[in-house]
Amino acid sequence: MITYNIMSKKFLLGLVIFIAVCIQNTNAQTVYFNGLGRALVTTDQLKGNVLTIPDANPLYQGSRTDSVIGRRGTGGYTIFDLGVNAQPNENLRASAILRIRNNFGGFYGNESSVFFRQLRIDGVIAKIVKYEIGDIDLGLTPYTLYNFDESYHDYEADVFAIRRSIVNYENFNFGNKWRMQGAHANANFRFTQGIEKIGVRVFAARAGRKDILDLATPDRVNWGGRLDLVQSKFFQIGGNYIQMLDLTGTVANNVYEFDNKVATVDFKLGYEDDQIGAFLYGEAGFSKYSFFRAQDDSTVSKDGNFYDIGVSGEYKPLKVKLFASYRNVSDNFNSPGAQTRRIYDYGAPALFTTVKEGAAIRQPGLLDRISEENIRNLNIMPVLMTYRPEYNNITPYGTATPNRKGVSFGASVGEMEKVVKGDVKVDLLSEVIGEGSTDTRKFTGVRGGLFFNVNKLINWERNLGLNFGFRYEHTKRDGGNQIDLKSTLIDAGFNVEVVKSFDIIAGYKMLNAKGNEYVLVRNAYNDLVNPVQGYSDITAANTISSQLFNQGLFAAGIRYRFTKNTYFTGQAVFYNNKSKLQSTSLGDFDYKINQIFLNYTMVF
Amino acid sequence: MKRFKRNSILLLSTLCVCILSISCKRDKHPEKMIGPEYRNADPDFFVVDDAFTMSPSNEVDLTKALVAFDAKFSQEVTYFLKLSSNNGASVNFTGKAADLSKIKWDGGHNGLYFFNAKDSVIAELSFLGSNKILKDTLTIKTPKSYGVLVNDFETVKPAGHKKFPASWYVFGGEAGTGLSGAYNGVVSYPQSITGVNWNTSSVKPPSGNNYYYMSGLDVNNDFYIDGAGGIVSLNLKTTNPDSVYYNVFVYGRGFVNDKGSLKIQENDNGKGGIEDNEDELFYDFKINWTGWKLISVKYSDFSFTASIVGNRIREPHKAGKVGFTLLSDPSGASTQYGFDYPIFTYGKPLPQN
Numbered sequence: 001m002i003t004y005n006i007m008s009k010k011f012l013l014g015l016v017i018f019i020a021v022c023i024q025n026t027n028a029q030t031v032y033f034n035g036l037g038r039a040l041v042t043t044d045q046l047k048g049n050v051l052t053i054p055d056a057n058p059l060y061q062g063s064r065t066d067s068v069i070g071r072r073g074t075g076g077y078t079i080f081d082l083g084v085n086a087q088p089n090e091n092l093r094a095s096a097i098l099r100i101r102n103n104f105g106g107f108y109g110n111e112s113s114v115f116f117r118q119l120r121i122d123g124v125i126a127k128i129v130k131y132e133i134g135d136i137d138l139g140l141t142p143y144t145l146y147n148f149d150e151s152y153h154d155y156e157a158d159v160f161a162i163r164r165s166i167v168n169y170e171n172f173n174f175g176n177k178w179r180m181q182g183a184h185a186n187a188n189f190r191f192t193q194g195i196e197k198i199g200v201r202v203f204a205a206r207a208g209r210k211d212i213l214d215l216a217t218p219d220r221v222n223w224g225g226r227l228d229l230v231q232s233k234f235f236q237i238g239g240n241y242i243q244m245l246d247l248t249g250t251v252a253n254n255v256y257e258f259d260n261k262v263a264t265v266d267f268k269l270g271y272e273d274d275q276i277g278a279f280l281y282g283e284a285g286f287s288k289y290s291f292f293r294a295q296d297d298s299t300v301s302k303d304g305n306f307y308d309i310g311v312s313g314e315y316k317p318l319k320v321k322l323f324a325s326y327r328n329v330s331d332n333f334n335s336p337g338a339q340t341r342r343i344y345d346y347g348a349p350a351l352f353t354t355v356k357e358g359a360a361i362r363q364p365g366l367l368d369r370i371s372e373e374n375i376r377n378l379n380i381m382p383v384l385m386t387y388r389p390e391y392n393n394i395t396p397y398g399t400a401t402p403n404r405k406g407v408s409f410g411a412s413v414g415e416m417e418k419v420v421k422g423d424v425k426v427d428l429l430s431e432v433i434g435e436g437s438t439d440t441r442k443f444t445g446v447r448g449g450l451f452f453n454v455n456k457l458i459n460w461e462r463n464l465g466l467n468f469g470f471r472y473e474h475t476k477r478d479g480g481n482q483i484d485l486k487s488t489l490i491d492a493g494f495n496v497e498v499v500k501s502f503d504i505i506a507g508y509k510m511l512n513a514k515g516n517e518y519v520l521v522r523n524a525y526n527d528l529v530n531p532v533q534g535y536s537d538i539t540a541a542n543t544i545s546s547q548l549f550n551q552g553l554f555a556a557g558i559r560y561r562f563t564k565n566t567y568f569t570g571q572a573v574f575y576n577n578k579s580k581l582q583s584t585s586l587g588d589f590d591y592k593i594n595q596i597f598l599n600y601t602m603v604f
Numbered sequence: 605m606k607r608f609k610r611n612s613i614l615l616l617s618t619l620c621v622c623i624l625s626i627s628c629k630r631d632k633h634p635e636k637m638i639g640p641e642y643r644n645a646d647p648d649f650f651v652v653d654d655a656f657t658m659s660p661s662n663e664v665d666l667t668k669a670l671v672a673f674d675a676k677f678s679q680e681v682t683y684f685l686k687l688s689s690n691n692g693a694s695v696n697f698t699g700k701a702a703d704l705s706k707i708k709w710d711g712g713h714n715g716l717y718f719f720n721a722k723d724s725v726i727a728e729l730s731f732l733g734s735n736k737i738l739k740d741t742l743t744i745k746t747p748k749s750y751g752v753l754v755n756d757f758e759t760v761k762p763a764g765h766k767k768f769p770a771s772w773y774v775f776g777g778e779a780g781t782g783l784s785g786a787y788n789g790v791v792s793y794p795q796s797i798t799g800v801n802w803n804t805s806s807v808k809p810p811s812g813n814n815y816y817y818m819s820g821l822d823v824n825n826d827f828y829i830d831g832a833g834g835i836v837s838l839n840l841k842t843t844n845p846d847s848v849y850y851n852v853f854v855y856g857r858g859f860v861n862d863k864g865s866l867k868i869q870e871n872d873n874g875k876g877g878i879e880d881n882e883d884e885l886f887y888d889f890k891i892n893w894t895g896w897k898l899i900s901v902k903y904s905d906f907s908f909t910a911s912i913v914g915n916r917i918r919e920p921h922k923a924g925k926v927g928f929t930l931l932s933d934p935s936g937a938s939t940q941y942g943f944d945y946p947i948f949t950y951g952k953p954l955p956q957n
Contacts, residue, residue: 436642
């Protein structure tokens with residue numbers, strides 16, 4: 001407690017100095033502020049068979065009601081992110097985001113916290129080299145460093161997109177970049193003849209969070225860069241390199257020595273004018289993996305490679321694009337920066353974390369995936385993370401998913417500013433080599449959707465939009481261990497601006513999965529190992545806890561837009577999760593969650 | 605400038621060709637699959653006579669015998685065999701076979717907890733794609749030996765209101781001063797200790813139910829708080845300090861000041877006992893984690909205590925006394941830790957399960 005007080009005083013002192021410097025510099029007109037404020041409250045109700053437990057005791061007539069788990073709850077928080085940007089001249093800027101948070105139910109400082117959410121220095125050296133140091137967002141290509149989306153949601157309704165944007169903001173999921181702590185520099189050299197531009201980028205950053213008190217685990221960093229040459233809009237080529245490694249000597253004993261290198265080349269070659277565009281594009285590369293673990297006293301090394309080549313065509317007057325590509329990613333291609341998942345499929349949600357009197361963790365579903373802030377992963381992982389096949393079985397590790405080959409093709413039409421924007425993409429992929437069987441899986445995937453701006457069609461001055469999205473996947477394998485898994489994800493929604501800046505928004509999301517699949521566990525060396533976990537719609541031992549999914553999520557509410565980025569929304573949410581999962585001792589796990597969601601967000 | 609541009613294009617083109625050629629090389633897998641091969645149980649799958657047995661199964665001495673399993677199946681199938689003890693230890697086997705003839709258990713374990721003497725072990729056999737589950741039991745007389753065990757703290761003698769291993773003594777320091785929060789002795793799970801800020805009732809040790817625990821306040825700001833240890837008969841069978849590891853499980857609470865030290869003293873002169881002019885080696889470690897953690901230190905990574913002038917040669921075969929000390933770093937704080945199952949292993953560290 002004494003230490004706590006000292007820490008608090010030190011922090012408060014620092015805070016006072018920080019604010020004083022800010023105010024002083026504001027007067028000197030070298031400081032400007034931006035930020036975000038948010039108040040968020042949900043009130044929730046849990047219902048369904050998940051609250052009933054079989055009981056052999058005849059006194060309870062074969063079952064009893066869960067007497068431990070709460071059925072209702074209300075929670076939320078208020079946050080204020082104050083971004084302070086000190087810019088003494090055009091070549092230097094230091095910025096910090098100070099977060100003040102008060103959890104719902106906290107009064108007079110209880111449950112309140114103050115901390116720095118982000119610290120960054122950036123600037124320009126000699127008007128050529130731009131640099132960033134501190135908390136930075138990094139990305140390269142889909143095969144080297146890329147934070148891919150957790151599931152397909154390109155056409156989900158506004159009512160869900162609002163909630164997803166909150167989770168993304170809280171977890172620094174800005175586009176497809178990874179939030180890291182390190183340094184980044186880039187420079188562009190422009191030419192007047194022959195070559196339009198040569199760009200150079202280099203970066204070095206920690207692979208993820210590390211406890212500063214952890215003196216046993218070595219520092220793990222990512223470093224790399226990109227050299228790209230733009231000859232003209234008709235030809236460009238780039239080379240990418242990224243290495244993730246443990247820094248020997250940062251701990252007394254090297255219990256781990258991880259080292260993974262990925263090098264790729266990407267290019268784009270073609271023709272483009274005001275009417276049409278046609279391009280050949282692609283990326284190819286290799287990986288070299290090495291991991292030493294002291295407890296085994298052994299080093300495992302493996303090499304992987306890939307190539308991905310495609311063609312695209314565009315007819316600009318009609319805003320129509322077509323594309324087709326072929327890729328082959330070997331089973332040993334290892335690229336942590338591009339293959340790490342941003343979500344823990346088996347994470348424990350904060351909302352109704354446990355069920356069945358605490359004997360089981362409630363598995364996150366559609367509702368949690370758009371609203372749960374605590375099941376996102378912020379670290380680049382050296383091992384491919386486990387996943388649930390019903391959400392994405394074709395490319396669970398993004399475009400760089402290992403052990404995949406085949407054709408993808410599709411088309412897109414329109415754009416968001418027009419009446420219609422839509423696209424469709426088809427994947428016809430298979431495994432390069434069988435997993436646990438000489439037979440290989442075949443994957444068929446279709447996904448797409450459209451936004452329909454009805455107001456632009458009928459020339460209505462207010463917003464009236466419809467959206468529809470779908471994703472269908474079929475995984476099939478013949479032979480001794482047959483696999484046949486089908487999953488369908490559907491999105492639908494609308495938003496109507498009934499009064500100026502006042503919208504009625506609603507959306508529906510459905511996920512259905514049926515069939516069987518096998519999920520193999522990976523060890524520390526990223527090798528597939530037993531135990532095999534079956535994934536089946538039959539009631540059987542050793543099948544993992546998700547079978548014959550049927551999830552439905554409906555939400556409807558209102559939104560008032562004060563400005564483009566400042567709004568209030570109130571929503572009623574109804575979530576239904578059914579499965580064939582059943583346990584002799586715990587019964588079935590079907591449940592419903594009804595929720596009221598209130599959110600005020602202000603961005604300035 | 606033209607040369608620079610030309611060279612840049614040439615360099616990138618060469619890089620492109622090299623990477624493309626490497627990318628087109630495919631992986632070679634002679635077995636034509638990756639991962640372990642598995643096999644689902646057919647709908648008419650059965651276990652012959654529904655028989656599943658272990659042998660030996662009664663009072664098993666795991667230092668002398670391996671446990672074999674007998675069960676025959678109607679087809680090749682992926683099986684899951686889990687052995688678990690009444691003390692929380694478990695080990696898993698899995699594979700694809702038509703029987704269990706190739707499975708031998710040497711007493712090893714997965715996870716933190718060891719199988720112990722007098723444990724009752726339940727073996728549970730199940731199959732991929734089948735609801736069938738078969739069970740058998742055995743009892744352990746002597747658990748597996750992983751190396752030269754210093755002490756498992758299961759056999760102790762009372763010393764006042766505390767308990768100590770035979771032949772151990774406390775080094776003397778603040779933990780023995782009787783100050784509130786001071787402790788230096790063996791703790792039995794789930795025993796709780798009054799006056800100590802340590803949730804002992806929830807700390808289950810890796811081996812058995814006893815572990816050693818020290819706590820105290822560095823009153824005189826000299827980093828050292830207290831220690832304990834004793835002369836032990838190790839008789840390590842090697843003279844090579846690179847081939848011996850000293851392993852111990854340490855329980856920490858994630859507190860910044862907590863620090864421990866392992867000590868080994870050598871019988872340099874061969875007279876037995878440990879004298880002042882014989883080497884003392886030490887290894888200090890910050891205890892910045894929460895829960896149990898296995899520390900494994902190669903004998904050659906121990907440092908010599910500067911104030912003790914022995915022959916300055918690391919001689920594991922002469923190791924004859926071990927000690928554990930509790931430190932505060934930074935000094936002046938109240939620190940603590942628990943430890944269990946100190947053991948010397950040959951060739952490699954104790955497995956991190």
